[in-house]
Amino acid sequence: MMKLKVEKVGNGLHHSEVVVSVHTDQGEEGLVIDKRSLHDGFVSVGYPIRNDGDSFLVELPRETYAGNWRVWVDRSQLEAV
Amino acid sequence: MIETLCLILTDREIRTALKKGVIVIDPPPSENAYSSTSVDLTLDHELTLFNEPIDGSGLEQIIDPSKRRIDAERAIEAISTKVSISDAGYVLHKNILMLAYTAEYVDLRIDTKYAARVEGKSSLARYGLSVHITAPTIHAGFDGHIRLEMINHGPLPIRLRKGMPICQLIFEQTLGTPDKGYSGQFSGQGR
Numbered sequence: 001m002m003k004l005k006v007e008k009v010g011n012g013l014h015h016s017e018v019v020v021s022v023h024t025d026q027g028e029e030g031l032v033i034d035k036r037s038l039h040d041g042f043v044s045v046g047y048p049i050r051n052d053g054d055s056f057l058v059e060l061p062r063e064t065y066a067g068n069w070r071v072w073v074d075r076s077q078l079e080a081v
Numbered sequence: 082m083i084e085t086l087c088l089i090l091t092d093r094e095i096r097t098a099l100k101k102g103v104i105v106i107d108p109p110p111s112e113n114a115y116s117s118t119s120v121d122l123t124l125d126h127e128l129t130l131f132n133e134p135i136d137g138s139g140l141e142q143i144i145d146p147s148k149r150r151i152d153a154e155r156a157i158e159a160i161s162t163k164v165s166i167s168d169a170g171y172v173l174h175k176n177i178l179m180l181a182y183t184a185e186y187v188d189l190r191i192d193t194k195y196a197a198r199v200e201g202k203s204s205l206a207r208y209g210l211s212v213h214i215t216a217p218t219i220h221a222g223f224d225g226h227i228r229l230e231m232i233n234h235g236p237l238p239i240r241l242r243k244g245m246p247i248c249q250l251i252f253e254q255t256l257g258t259p260d261k262g263y264s265g266q267f268s269g270q271g272r
Contacts, residue, residue: 001191009152014127016225034186036224046262046265061256
């Protein structure tokens with residue numbers, strides 16, 4: 001299992017939620033996650049779907065504002081759990 | 082030939098999954114929250130109501146969801162009002178869009194074979210209350226309070242109370258484990 005680095009950028013509409021930003025190969029993507037999913041700036045993404053060199057395709061716990069579930073991220077954004 | 086069936090979980094199977102911890106509902110549902118193939122979730126006290134547009138103001142507001150940098154939460158905050166349901170309840174008037182939440186936290190663990198659908202309850206639907214807008218899927222790996230997109234389509238205002246059963250969750254066993262929950266090699270390489 002892997003965890004993905006995220007940056008908290010604000011609170012969600014509900015007290016249980018936070019807004020985080022993910023640094024993807026295509027730029028920053030924002031999404032809402034549950035506070036319980038956020039651990040020291042990381043969120044669990046399970047196993048990567050595939051890789052292309054140092055880029056890894058991962059599935060986020062929620063859909064991003066742009067409507068993406070899966071995003072390509074650099075290896076440096078991931079850590080093994 | 083695919084021999085494994087995709088199945089809707091019965092009340093007994095839901096309880097077993099909860100006991101095993103492969104599905105989490107917090108706080109756990111009461112015994113009377115179950116039906117044969119679903120479990121009811123209840124309404125949290127926090128609501129977000131979309132403001133009515135100001136006619137004749139000359140202002141033109143358009144949301145472009147495809148813009149990657151849009152902050153949807155801040156955009157919604159700018160055009161909505163937060164309300165907390167009091168002991169007297171909250172009256173939802175006709176044709177008002179409102180975001181609400183389940184009081185329960187739900188977790189469908191990444192490495193298990195469960196997904197779910199959130200659906201309305203017939204006892205509320207008969208008054209015209211809908212609890213989602215074409216987005217009922219709770220994906221494998223989801224965790225959080227379920228956000229509900231509610232509209233009163235009926236002829237009369239509806240009084241909502243915190244803690245009332247507001248929707249039902251139907252659990253489905255998936256055919257296989259999703260890629261992100263599969264501990265083998267990557268399912269493929271390259272883009």
